[in-house]
Amino acid sequence: MARVLLIMPRLPQRMGAPYLGQLYVAASLIADGHEVRCLDLGAPHVPFGVDGAVAEAERFKPDMIGLTLFTYGVAQGYELAAKLRAHTRLLVAGGPHPTVLPEEPVAHGFDVAIRGEGEVAIVQLAQVLDGRFQMADVVNSYLADGGRGPTAPAIPDLDSCAYPHTAYSAYDLSHFSPGGHVVPGGLMTSRGCPARCTFCANYVTGRAFRFRSAADVIAEMIVLRRDYQISTFPFWDDAFTANRPRLNELCDAIVAEPALAGITWTCITPGNMVKPFDLERMRRAGCVAINFGIESGDKRMLKIIQKGQRPEHIIAAVKAAKQEGMQTIVNFMFGFPGEDTESLNNTLALMETLAPHTDYFNTRGVLVPFPGTAIYDQHRDTYDLEGWWRDPAMVPIEPDITDPVAAQEAHEVDPTLALDFFRYSDDVRDLIAACVRYKALHNKATIETMIASAHKAAAAYAAEAGASASTM
Template identity: 30%
Template sequence: MNFVFINPPRKISANNIWRIINPENPPLGIALLSAIWDKQGHTSQIIDAAVLQLEIPEIISMINPSTDFVGITATTPEITCAIIIAKKVREAFPCIKIIMGGAHPTVFHKELVRDKICDMVVRNEGEIPVTELAKESPYNLIPNLTWRKSDNEVIVNPDAETYMDLNSLPLPAYNKLPMRLYHSALGAAKNEPSIGMVTSRGCPGKCTFCFSKMFGLKIRLMSALNIIEHIEHLQKNYGIREISFYDDTFTANKKNVAELCQLILAKEIKLSWSCFSRVDSVTPELLLLMKKAGCHQIMYGFESIDEKILKNINKGTNSAQFQKVVDWTKAAKINIRGAFMFGNPGETLDSMERTLAFAKNSGIQFAVFNITTPYPGTALYQDFLRKDLLLHQKWDIYNLAEPILKLDSVPGEAVRRYYYKAYRNFYLRPGFILRHIFSKHTFAELLFYAKAASRITGFLFRSIFTSKTYKE
């Protein structure tokens, strides 16, 4: 049997900072499923239409008519395009079974199958269902599967009883991907080639803006040894010099991170890397070890400086921790990229101004500002949907750059203005510019800063006119 896995294209509007800084990550989920499928004695193909920037007719032309299954993954901003692809596959190849998976299909699994957009939805993790499909198990016995019977009845099979042991998984099918095209987010890597990697699933946090059901609340880890073997594979076969660890909280298990760092040092692996973390998940000792092992940047999710807002979104941190962790990280000589959100429940003009002031004055090197986006499946989405306080459900612009929540404390256009204001006020400061001009840099870093300055400056000046358009 042959399985074609598709990562749909995604168009990002020019007024969105992610058009400038967006990483090109390998679609690790479907690359894993491809490897699992092939391990069962079948064949598969991956079409990464996102990184290849393919139009839908080009995608359809790449599908072999003898294919048995087409699987399409999608998050919320990609779902519209994914649905169009599914319909075009149906028109061109009516005998191919169409499967959808990913965060958005997991939430709307019944509707997608009921409306005959697809034949099946794989909910949550896909490794067990794909393994069972490869074994040609009866559909009714496959966990995490929503499917449609011949009489059009929609069947929702039970969830899998357990989550995957990440150490039991094969390497993703990197050989089926255009590896030369992948890179980290602008500003996240100081060496190229760079690539994103995920070493854990699950999150113990209960932030209202995150969809934790996909992978559960319990963190599951790749062992430090398995991570090392993965890194060595990427270095040997693709010349990778930098890894961006895109785990939600890379340092959630400090012991595993410490072991990884010690292995990097013991094996003298030449690697620079960055990661995501929470302000309550690091210690000064761990940060020093991470720096020694090649970590040069950490992105902390500060979100807001306002205590009420942090409580409203169930962040589980407080602003008193912020400056402490900034000082610890700077002492370890690791750069900080702060992540902030405007437009949370309880947001006001004053809270946005104070959050921006913290970003500018705390000493962090880089900042990313987003507009709070309530993705389907999150507690935030459910709460505002129930109260009829979602401004719209245009999935294409659930993109971190458009107001979605109807707040009684601040108008959406004011949130939008602060989104642009924050980037201008943070990155166009004379002190920020001079500090980066006169800091010591490698040639590779100088090239990066020149590229970053060119792209971000253009975005910032365009935003001046965009924000004027939205003034009340």
């Protein structure tokens, strides 16, 4: 059996829970009997950085080290890989970045890069190390010696994946929360999104919508509730509502399961895939918040980015969710190539229309041209975009801000705007900055209202408790 160390390099923001993609990879290794350790250098309480990860490798002596590489943070990933090289037999890259550019990690010292979902390939690699599998047969592999493994399609039967929580034991959970309690992360009930947005870097889960059986999702939720006291489940699917029959089946299965009585959940989905008549069923099943992908309020822009939705539909869907008593989180992006003051004003106008029905807007939102996206391919040469991610200065690490109001103040500015990927004119840049600030101020007001009502409730409770004590 192989010893495997999985590492997430530091990303711009800290993550309060282990990264789901790393958990999936670790869980499949554990299910195959391998010894696995996981490190996340972006965990909020991790007491070390790159050098600590190298020290861990020296101590654990892994046969294989696997790094999860996002495009953001990839430069630190390459720096780390160089330092880890001497401490393992096999250095492997996986994740969103190698999926699009497998040749790049290999040119930076990795033995192999894995494209796409990693559950099958990582186990095959571990089996190569203990002599049970041939390197040439590892699926979706891109080898340093020029070899290419067979191409495997996206995992057809998602119920076959080991549950992510079975890998919690591979982490030092005190890196995520001081007492070492599991921080409730999210789960995925489906993978893939049938839409084709030209800015979207979803190349791991892909365009084919695949979903787990309701029974498999329910079984995972029951364990998370029973063993980890999780009662609110964030569903991180790309397009949770993409398939109505399966949405209805899952909602009905949650309602019918006594072990899940009283749980709540949240989901993310493109705005045009929310049907107001489904909302009541979702609410009855515990849905308390929907995160809507909308992106622009301008019909021309929506067409250019292939978002395939109309502002009228979005307004109806967001209002209906609010009327159903759900929290609404609404996503907008700014600075697409071709964006002008007219399109930005239309987006600002839609944000203003939606504001009374919106709890939060996504923070910031200036377009980042991720490699692999249609926008990147179309504009790479015009705007000299090739390789920006290898320059650490292009990926600023966020300061740690714990106060929620102060965090919103920091979100009034988007550092991506200063990177000026698409060489905006001054009036476009000013309007983008105004749109970013508009969202942050709205979110700050929501948070201040919530804090004020929590204080009011606490004061009422204290007054009532005082009144009862005085009558004793």
